Amino acid sequence: MIAQVKEAYNQAIFDTDKNAALKVVYEALQQGLTPEEIVFEVIVPSIEFMSTSISQDFGANLAQHFMTAQIAAQATEELISKFKSPPKIIGRMVIGTSHGDFHGLGKKIVIGCLKANMIEAVDLGLNVTPEKFVNETIAHEAQVIGISSMMMHTANGKNGCIRVREILKERGLENKIKIIVGGAPYKYNHELYKIVHADAWAENGIEAGKIVTKLISEVRS
Ligand code: B12
CATH class of the missing domain: 1.10.1240 (Methyltransferase, Methionine Synthase (B12-binding Domains); Chain A, domain 1)
Incomplete structure (x- = not known):
């Protein structure tokens, strides 16, 4: 059947x-x-x-x-809600588009895939400031920050991932919170995630589910 x-x-x-x-x-x-x-x-x-x-x-x-x-x-x-025993939610990620970026479709797909992988996703919406990314991650006790950028300047500009990394460093949170990025610019340059100081990138929602699972286990080990 x-x-x-x-x-x-x-x-x-x-x-x-x-x-x-x-x-x-x-x-x-x-x-x-x-x-x-x-x-x-x-x-x-x-x-x-x-x-x-x-x-x-x-x-x-x-x-x-x-x-x-x-x-x-x-x-x-x-x-x-109908599972016999409550499923084990393996962790939590906040996700939003970087500051100045209003492309939200890719982010929605990623959220769908995370949920199906038993990862809670907190959607911060569009045009998210670096400070908000970090503050909301702390407030929701998330292990991973997901930053979606569809334009080059929102990916590698100073109000994107680079600044989020700086704030994590300033607050001594580097080992407790991982950053994953995604969006068109990262598809064109597979090394860009390193340049913006992220821990990882993913090409699509399915890959994101796998890589975020790994990042969560790294934070928790
Ligand atoms: C649809 C679209 C729009 C829509 C957005 C609608 C919406 N609600 O999202 C509208 C019309 C509003 C728009 C506006 C603009 N756009 Co536009 N847009 C696109 C377009 C055609 C498709 C984007 C899209 O939705 N793709 C489909 C989704 C499913 O794919 P995706 O986003 O890549 O997501 C997947 C992966 O990347 C990954 N992923 C995505 N995010 C994340 C996050 C994480 C954490 C992870 C792990 C993975 C991940 O997983 C997703 C699912 O598989 C692209 C061209 C393109 N082919 O990419 C241009 C494009 C991104 N836009 C562009 C531009 C220039 C603009 C405008 C500046 C145009 C203008 N002059 O006004 C404005 C900017 C507005 C702003 N400030 O954000 C350029 C950017 C160029 C550049 N290099 O910077 C592009 C590349 C078009 C081009 N070739 O010129 N746009």
Whole structure:
């Protein structure tokens, strides 16, 4: 049965049909699949599946990528409350776009993928100052700061990651909080994350889920 559920769910995602995808999830529950099975055997694999099989055409790609993450986030949130034993949330990350940057789509996708990886994501929104990144990380007791930048000057400018790193140093928080960056400029220059003094970068939401999991375990060890 799980194979049919997977197929129906992936088809709905491919059609960017959120209602159809959620209907598949609810029907699967009624047919006796557990919430755990649906999250870990249908929803999470579908994120991987879509990332490798969707069209290379930018417009279609964006819509499918976006919907995959949004539906995954919504369905996962609803199903988590039905888990037999509460799932282990492995850690927390605050995420926002850097100061001066109003490109928010990539960030939303990353948040969806983090949630499906049992990482709490606190969305700080757009145009976030370095001070706010650090203050909110402390307030939410997060282990990781995620900074999304879609323009070169918001990635390597002095109001972005570089300043966030300086503030962490000034406050003696360097070993307690890790920084991960992402967005178009980092795709063009894979070494840019080092230049802006981040700990890591990720090319997409799926990679972000894996790398943030690793960063959280480094902070906690
Ligand atoms: C859509 C778009 C817009 C929309 C944004 C809508 C919105 N609500 O987000 C609008 C129309 C508002 C816009 C405005 C502008 N834009 Co614009 N925009 C784009 C465009 C076409 C796509 C961006 C996008 O959404 N991509 C889709 C998402 C899914 O991909 P993504 O963001 O890369 O995210 C993925 C990864 O990068 C990664 N990721 C992203 N963030 C993070 C964060 C972390 C922590 C991690 C780990 C991973 C990660 O995971 C994501 C999911 O897989 C790009 C071109 C491009 N191809 O990138 C130009 C682009 C980014 N824009 C550009 C420009 C110049 C502008 C404007 C200045 C235009 C103008 N003259 O007004 C303004 C700037 C506004 C501002 N101050 O921010 C330039 C930047 C050039 C540069 N080198 O600096 C680009 C590259 C276009 C170009 N080739 O010239 N834009």
